[in-house]
Structure formats: C-alpha cells, structure tokens
Amino acid sequence: MNCVPQDCLRAFGMLCFAQMVMSMVIPNSTHLEAILDKYTDKDDEWWTSKHRGKRAITDGDMHLILDLHNKLRGQVYPQASNMEYMVWDAELERSSEHWAHSCLWEHGPQHMLTQIGQNLGAHWGRDRPPTFHVQAWYDEVRDYSYPYPQECNPHCPFRCSGPVCTHYTQMVWATSSRIGCAINVCYNMNVWGMIWTKAVYLVCNYSPPGNWWGHAPYKHGRPCSACPPSYGGGCKDNLCYAENGVERRPAPELEETNYIEPEPQPEPRSRTQPLTALSSDNVERNEVVSTVQMCQQMDCETKLRDRCKGTTCNRYECPPGCLSSPGKVIGSGYYDMQSSVCGAGLHAGIIDNDGGWLDITRQGRKPHFSKSYKNGIQSLGMNRSANAFKVFSVPVKAVTCETTVAQFCPFKTPVRHCPRLYCPRNCLHETRARVIGTQYYFDKSSICRAAIHAGVIQNHSGGYLDVQPVDKRREYTGSHQNTISSESLQNPSGGKAFRVFAVI
Numbered sequence: 416m417n418c419v420p421q422d423c424l425r426a427f428g429m430l431c432f433a434q435m436v437m438s439m440v441i442p443n444s445t446h447l448e449a450i451l452d453k454y455t456d457k458d459d460e461w462w463t464s465k466h467r468g469k470r471a472i473t474d475g476d477m478h479l480i481l482d483l484h485n486k487l488r489g490q491v492y493p494q495a496s497n498m499e500y501m502v503w504d505a506e507l508e509r510s511s512e513h514w515a516h517s518c519l520w521e522h523g524p525q526h527m528l529t530q531i532g533q534n535l536g537a538h539w540g541r542d543r544p545p546t547f548h549v550q551a552w553y554d555e556v557r558d559y560s561y562p563y564p565q566e567c568n569p570h571c572p573f574r575c576s577g578p579v580c581t582h583y584t585q586m587v588w589a590t591s592s593r594i595g596c597a598i599n600v601c602y603n604m605n606v607w608g609m610i611w612t613k614a615v616y617l618v619c620n621y622s623p624p625g626n627w628w629g630h631a632p633y634k635h636g637r638p639c640s641a642c643p644p645s646y647g648g649g650c651k652d653n654l655c656y657a658e659n660g661v662e663r664r665p666a667p668e669l670e671e672t673n674y675i676e677p678e679p680q681p682e683p684r685s686r687t688q689p690l691t692a693l694s695s696d697n698v699e700r701n702e703v704v705s706t707v708q709m710c711q712q713m714d715c716e717t718k719l720r721d722r723c724k725g726t727t728c729n730r731y732e733c734p735p736g737c738l739s740s741p742g743k744v745i746g747s748g749y750y751d752m753q754s755s756v757c758g759a760g761l762h763a764g765i766i767d768n769d770g771g772w773l774d775i776t777r778q779g780r781k782p783h784f785s786k787s788y789k790n791g792i793q794s795l796g797m798n799r800s801a802n803a804f805k806v807f808s809v810p811v812k813a814v815t816c817e818t819t820v821a822q823f824c825p826f827k828t829p830v831r832h833c834p835r836l837y838c839p840r841n842c843l844h845e846t847r848a849r850v851i852g853t854q855y856y857f858d859k860s861s862i863c864r865a866a867i868h869a870g871v872i873q874n875h876s877g878g879y880l881d882v883q884p885v886d887k888r889r890e891y892t893g894s895h896q897n898t899i900s901s902e903s904l905q906n907p908s909g910g911k912a913f914r915v916f917a918v919i
C-alpha cells in the first residue's frame with residue numbers, strides 16, 4: 416500500500432497500514448433451510464461418503480466449494496477486470512485441517528494469520544453439505560456496496576454494529592487465487608460461549624490473503640482487462656485463467672519445514688466455563704449455557720478505536736490500577752476515539768482506580784477537543800475534527816419475570832444502552848410470559864425468561880444480565896432450550912428485537 420500516513424487518515428480516517436480482517440459465520444437457521452433446499456439431495460450422500468482417509472475433505476466437497484467460489488467470482492457486480500481463477504491448494508488444505516482439528520472457534524493459528532485469509536463456518540444439528548456455508552458467506556453481498564469493504568465492517572469508527580461482509584469480500588478478493596478447506600466434527604465446541612455437543616467445523620484458508628483495509632476486493636472494469644501478466648491474456652468465465660495454472664509461489668510459512676504443529680488440544684470441556692449439566696443427554700434436553708458477554712474487558716491503555724468490533728462494543732470493564740497507566744486521553748467531556756477508554760473513564764469520573772464497568776456512546780464528529788486535568792488524569796487537546804465518544808456509568812435495574820424490552824428499553828437509533836438488569840429467581844413459573852425467538856428475541860418477550868432460554872441465567876438463581884436492543888428482524892425462530900419452548904414469529908408488523916448476554 417503506497418500512501419503516506421496523512422493521505423490515509425484523510426481517505427479512511429483510520430489505520431494507514433493495511434490490516435486484515437477475518438471472519439466467522441454461523442448461518443442462521445432460517446437461512447440454512449433456504450440454502451439447504453438447493454442441496455437436499457446431497458445431504459446424506461455428503462455425510463455417509465465423508466472420506467475417512469488422509470484427506471481433510473472429500474473430492475466431491477472440494478469441487479463443490481471450489482466451483483461455487485469460481486462461479487461467484489465470475490459473476491460479481493459490478494464486473495471485475497482482474498478477478499483471478501481460483502485453484503485448490505493442498506498446502507492450504509493441510510493448514511485448514513490442522514486448524515479444524517483444534518476445534519477452536521476463532522481464527523488461527525496465530526503465526527499464519529498474516530499470511531493467509533480465512534473464513535470459518537460451523538453448524539450443528541442436522542447434517543449439511545459444506546457448500547451452504549460458502550453460500551452464506553457469499554450472501555453477505557446484500558450488505559455490501561462496491562468498493563468499500565469498510566462500509567459493512569462492524570469496525571470503529573465507521574460502524575460499531577451492523578452487517579459483516581468480510582466473508583464475501585475474501586471470497587471475491589481478486590488476487591486470492593488459491594484456496595484449501597477442511598471439515599472436522601468437533602465435540603463440545605465452544606461457539607461464542609455456547610457449548611455445541613457436536614459441531615461441524617469448516618475452515619477455508621485463502622492465499623494470498625484478502626481483506627486489506629481501505630482496499631476494494633477487485634478492480635472494476637471489463638472482465639479480464641486487468642489480469643496480471645502471468646496469465647498471458649487467458650480468460651475463462653470472466654476470470655483471469657491460465658491453462659496450466661500460474662507459477663505457484665507457495666508461502667514459505669506453509670512449507671512443511673516451517674510449519675509448527677498446533678499443540679495437542681486439551682479436553683474441550685476444560686476450555687469452557689464449568690458446566691453443571693453437560694451430560695450425554697443434553698442434546699435431547701437441550702441444555703444450553705451461554706457465557707458470551709456484551710461487555711468487553713479492556714486493558715488500561717486500550718483505545719476505543721482499536722477495541723470496537725462487532726455489535727457488542729459499547730459496554731466495557733476496566734481493570735483496577737489504571738491511574739498509573741491511563742494511556743492517552745484526548746478531550747474533556749467527550750473524547751477522541753484514539754483515547755484510552757479506561758483513561759477517559761477515569762478522567763470523566765465514571766470509574767476510579769478500582770476499575771469497573773462503563774458505557775460508551777458515540778457522538779459523531781466534533782471539531783475540536785479541549786484539554787483539562789481531572790480526577791488525576793491530564794487530557795490532551797486537539798484542534799482537528801474527529802469522531803468522539805462519551806463515557807457513562809452502567810446503571811443496574813431489577814426487573815420482574817414479565818418485563819419486556821419493549822416496555823423497558825426499546826431499540827432506538829441512535830443506539831442507546833439498556834441498563835444492566837437483575838432477574839429474580841423462578842421465572843420458569845411465569846409461563847404466561849412469552850418467549851419469542853432464539854438468540855434474537857422479539858421485544859415483547861419476557862427478558863428474564865429469554866435469558867433462561869438462552870442459558871445466560873438459571874431459573875433457580877436468577878441473576879444479572881446485559882440486554883442489547885437491536886433492530887427488528889423479519890423472522891424469529893422458536894426452539895426448545897433449558898425447558899422453555901420459545902415461539903416462532905414471521906414478519907411481525909411492529910416491534911424490534913433484542914439479545915441477552917451473560918454478566919460474569
């Protein structure tokens with residue numbers, strides 16, 4: 416990337432150096448059903464024919480995944496002038512296999528992440544062909560408008576909530592011409608705090624990696640009009656294509672000699688939160704425990720800009736002792752995104768040196784930031800306009816088993832916080848209080864019962880939880896979890912949604 420830092424700041428308002436973004440997806444169940452229709456006849460065949468030999472994936476799956484990639488790459492809109500034909504790479508397949516065997520729901524291994532792109536998918540329940548994940552990645556295209564990948568990236572300061580499209584952009588990254596994937600069945604896999612007794616884990620590695628910040632995935636123009644010279648002018652189905660493949664330059668990190676074997680994994684259960692009821696029959700009883708927190712743990716010096724990812728980025732926990740290393744704080748009352756969150760919390764008097772929780776609200780752009788000395792922190796001034804945030808304390812409210820988000824803290828834009836809530840015990844008895852949805856709940860659902868359903872609190876103890884009101888959804892899927900059967904709902908005429916998170 417050839418630009419000077421100032422240009423980058425002007426153009427993107429963020430990191431100058433290219434930075435990769437990787438992605439994970441769990442297709443939602445309605446989505447799965449839709450995709451599944453296309454592959455129904457392949458279902459059993461896929462599962463029973465799953466190769467048990469050396470390969471991490473069957474030839475059939477390999478071709479399905481590769482062909483789907485090339486088909487989709489050839490059909491991007493607007494048209495691509497430099498999209499390269501994708502080929503299967505055995506080294507990438509092997510690295511994917513290593514990672515699929517880790518059963519870790521995160522990108523890795525760490526030492527390879529700068530050398531490869533990676534898309535992950537996981538599902539449980541009914542057996543599915545791997546291609547539905549690929550299709551789900553591709554379907555993010557609906558949230559993407561060429562050429563700005565950052566537009567649909569839930570990354571500060573542009574969007575701290577919203578759709579993700581980095582799976583899609585990796586798939587159609589013009590120069591990512593090699594792919595290798597693997598599938599593994601993982602037992603008791605911890606997926607964002609939820610324990611899946613039997614998960615099917617798909618890992619696809621790409622090379623060269625895509626998703627560089629500030630770069631479009633491909634050049635727009637007449638197909639094949641901007642192919643690299645190594646293709647010798649070859650073109651096939653809108654893709655730069657060479658009959659015998661282009662000269663391969665395997666990434667040295669992928670060579671056997673350099674490859675570091677992942678450490679043997681500990682028993683999967685030991686990585687998870689202690690479970691009281693993870694037994695062999697938990698599939699039937701459908702016990703779900705969720706330890707996903709909305710709140711993010713911060714270091715004293717972490718800047719808001721660097722930490723803000725995903726939709727859960729507005730509530731933070733600061734460690735004790737930040738007065739001695741508060742990081743840089745820019746502004747007073749409202750702070751520049753480059754400020755340390757905990758430092759700003761100290762300066763604003765929201766937390767003290769014992770640390771604690773705080774809420775952040777984005778303020779849009781402010782023309783300048785004033786310096787001041789408060790609560791033991793000297794903040795800096797800045798005359799340049801920049802995105803700002805404010806710091807608030809986290810209120811806690813007790814609710815009843817019947818309280819709904821619609822009554823208590825309905826979704827509104829700009830997004831605001833719902834207080835932290837405390838649910839009483841024994842909400843299982845309030846059977847009249849409805850629960851609608853799974854993971855995303857309709858806002859006329861009982862908050863506390865939804866939290867039991869989601870495995871965020873338990874009936875016998877009640878407890879604290881965080882609620883995140885979110886915009887309406889077209890569809891809510893019912894399920895039976897933790898002895899609560901939630902309802903399905905299609906196309907409600909009004910009402911928004913919410914999610915519940917553990918407080919640990």
Ligand SMILES: *[C@@H]1O[C@H](CO)[C@@H](O)[C@H](O)[C@H]1NC(C)=O
Pocket residue numbers: 443444445446447449855888889890
């Ligand atoms: C699931 O996918 C369907 C079909 O694409 C979509 O309409 C719906 O909004 C999605 N729901 C969730 C919970 O993401």
Ligand SMILES: *[C@@H]1O[C@H](CO)[C@@H](O)[C@H](O)[C@H]1NC(C)=O
Pocket residue numbers: 796797798
């Ligand atoms: C900011 O601008 C004001 C007014 O233009 C000026 O007086 C002040 O010195 C500037 N501060 C800095 C830090 O540049």
Ligand SMILES: *[C@@H]1O[C@H](CO)[C@@H](O)[C@H](O)[C@H]1NC(C)=O
Pocket residue numbers: 840841842843874875876
């Ligand atoms: C729910 O919790 C209450 C209070 O702890 C307890 O008395 C009741 O038996 C529990 N109900 C179920 C179905 O576990």
